[in-house]
Structures are given as structure tokens and as C-alpha cells.
Amino acid sequence: MPELFDNNRICGLFGIQYPIIQGGMIWASGWRLASAVSNAGGLGLLGAGSMYPDVLKEHIQQMKAATSKPFGVNVPLLYPDIEQLMDLIIAEGVKIVFTSAGNPATWTAKLKEQGITVVHVVSSSKFARKAEAAGVDAVVAEGFEAGGHNGREETTSFVLIPAVRAAVNIPVMAAGGIATGRQMLAAMVLGADGVQLGTRFVASEEASSHPAFKQLLISSQEGDTQLSMKKLVPVRLLKNAFYQRVWEAEQRGADPAELKEILGRARAKKGMFEGDLEEGELEIGQVSSLIKEILPASEIIRNLITEFRTAVETNY
Structure with missing residues (x-):
């Protein structure tokens, strides 16, 4: 080849x-x-x-x-x-x-x-x-x-x-x-x-990445990721409790300042590196389902x- x-x-x-x-x-x-x-x-x-x-x-x-x-x-x-x-x-x-x-x-x-x-x-x-x-x-x-x-x-x-x-x-x-x-x-x-x-x-x-994040990745299905925070910086996430809060805020028309407050600091580290699968930001692509x-x-x-x-x- x-x-x-x-x-x-x-x-x-x-x-x-x-x-x-x-x-x-x-x-x-x-x-x-x-x-x-x-x-x-x-x-x-x-x-x-x-x-x-x-x-x-x-x-x-x-x-x-x-x-x-x-x-x-x-x-x-x-x-x-x-x-x-x-x-x-x-x-x-x-x-x-x-x-x-x-x-x-x-x-x-x-x-x-x-x-x-x-x-x-x-x-x-x-x-x-x-x-x-x-x-x-x-x-x-x-x-x-x-x-x-x-x-x-x-x-x-x-x-x-x-x-x-x-x-x-x-x-x-x-x-x-x-x-x-x-x-x-x-x-x-x-x-x-x-x-x-x-x-x-x-x-x-x-x-x-944290082993728990890797395991969640390989167990994900179609539709388990979503592009979020478009008013701030668009990012594709696995759906979890943090994602749900972002989604609910976006549904009621939250502005970038509120989304930034929800995001807080070190959210990606908390999820992908430290393994907090509910409160962390879990960035991953749609192809995870395959x-x-x-x-x-x-x-x-x-x-x-x-x-x-x-x-x-x-x-x-």
C-alpha cells in the first residue's frame, strides 16, 4: 500500500x-x-x-x-x-x-x-x-x-x-x-x-484522556453529540448534565455572558482529563458512534x- x-x-x-x-x-x-x-x-x-x-x-x-x-x-x-x-x-x-x-x-x-x-x-x-x-x-x-x-x-x-x-x-x-x-x-x-x-x-x-471518557466515547450512539454554545464559541459535545444546562439556557435565549458563566473555568479539563462525565465538557465528534x-x-x-x-x- x-x-x-x-x-x-x-x-x-x-x-x-x-x-x-x-x-x-x-x-x-x-x-x-x-x-x-x-x-x-x-x-x-x-x-x-x-x-x-x-x-x-x-x-x-x-x-x-x-x-x-x-x-x-x-x-x-x-x-x-x-x-x-x-x-x-x-x-x-x-x-x-x-x-x-x-x-x-x-x-x-x-x-x-x-x-x-x-x-x-x-x-x-x-x-x-x-x-x-x-x-x-x-x-x-x-x-x-x-x-x-x-x-x-x-x-x-x-x-x-x-x-x-x-x-x-x-x-x-x-x-x-x-x-x-x-x-x-x-x-x-x-x-x-x-x-x-x-x-x-x-x-x-x-x-x-481519562479512561472513563474513553469508555463513554466507545459506548456512544448516533445523536449523542450536539453542536452547542453557538453564541459563544461553537463546540460539539457529548450530551450530559452540563450539556443539558447549556441547552436549556440556549432555549430560553441566553446571551454570551450567561453561557460563559455556565461554562466557567477548566470545564474541558474536568470532563476529558479528570473524568467527570456529568459536569465536565466532553468534546468529541459525531463519528464516535462508529x-x-x-x-x-x-x-x-x-x-x-x-x-x-x-x-x-x-x-x-
């Missing part, structure tokens, strides 16, 4: 074997998961969104010790210590940075001056064109199905992928609703050069490639 990816633009851009990127999910994407993905032939990403700069520095150094393969860091641009974080990434010699939740023009040029490959996550073809104009090397087209923070456009992956492919000339990765090799092939038929998976890797042995096993990251990648191969050979 590797021969199918010999001329793949994502493999060439990052120097990896398979065009499979592990999403830099908060409270899940530490060095153990990222290094396991990189060692298995994909691209592992450290999730800086849940790390203070000193914690990220430790994870980068652990990552370097755990793999000689390419890896990157995912950075939400709304991060409060963004300048300190970017200075750290440059100082530590990180070669690949994925940015999201902000204007890519703010940091892309500075990062590229340091020889860093830059990718930006987008939710529309409009933002894809802006990212390309800002000089990024590739974009991730993230559909409405994705977990965590989401675009306001609510465009599904099957619509977004071909729209972004038609809008830009740079490589495109698809994200949102992808957990199997057949879904990977579908995304690539629609125009993606590769795929980024978040939820599937949360349900891995190496993910730093995932029934917690597996090593290397086995997840092997399964993806096997399923991809079968789909190519059998047209199913």
Missing part, C-alpha cells in the same frame, strides 16, 4: 509514510500519543491548547526522545500566552505547526522565516483562500461533524472538502467524521490529499490502511 502514497502531497510535505494526521486535541494529545502515531507512519501532533508553555516544552523534549520521525504542534491562535508559546516552538526546533481559531496571517510569516511548515484549520472555502493568501503550506478542511470547537458555517465534510479543493492550490487535509479507511478513501476521492483524525485517536491507549474499541495508535493506523486497501481493491 505505501506505493499508493509515493506521490502523495501530504506525505511529501511532512516526510511521512501515510497521509494520516493525528489531531492535536486538548487533554488527549500528549507526547505518548503523538510519538506513537509518528512511529507508525503518520504525523503526530502535540495539542498545545491544554498546555502551559513549560508543559509544552517538556512534551516536545519527551517527543524528541520517543521518535526520530516528523511531528508537529497544534496551536490555537487564541492561546493567552501565544507569543511565549511560539517563541518556545521556534527555540525547540519544531518543524511543523498547525494553527487554528484565529487569523493565520498573524504568525505564518514569522514561522516560515524559521523554516517551519505551517498548516491552518479552516471551516469554509472563504477561510481556505485567506489561509493560502497568508502563505500557509496546507489547510485542514474541518467539517461540521468534528468534535470540539467548530466552524459557525455548519458545513458538512462531504460539502466542504470539494469546495475547499476547488478554492485553493495548496494541499488539503480533510477532518470531521473520519475514523475508518473507507471514510479516508471517500475524503480523498472528494479531493483531499490526506486526512486528520481526532476522535478515533482519543479512543487510543496512548491518549492522555468507534467500539480502544486500541493502540499503531493498530488504529494499520486498520486504516488495511480498510483503505480493501476499499480501493473492491470499490467498497
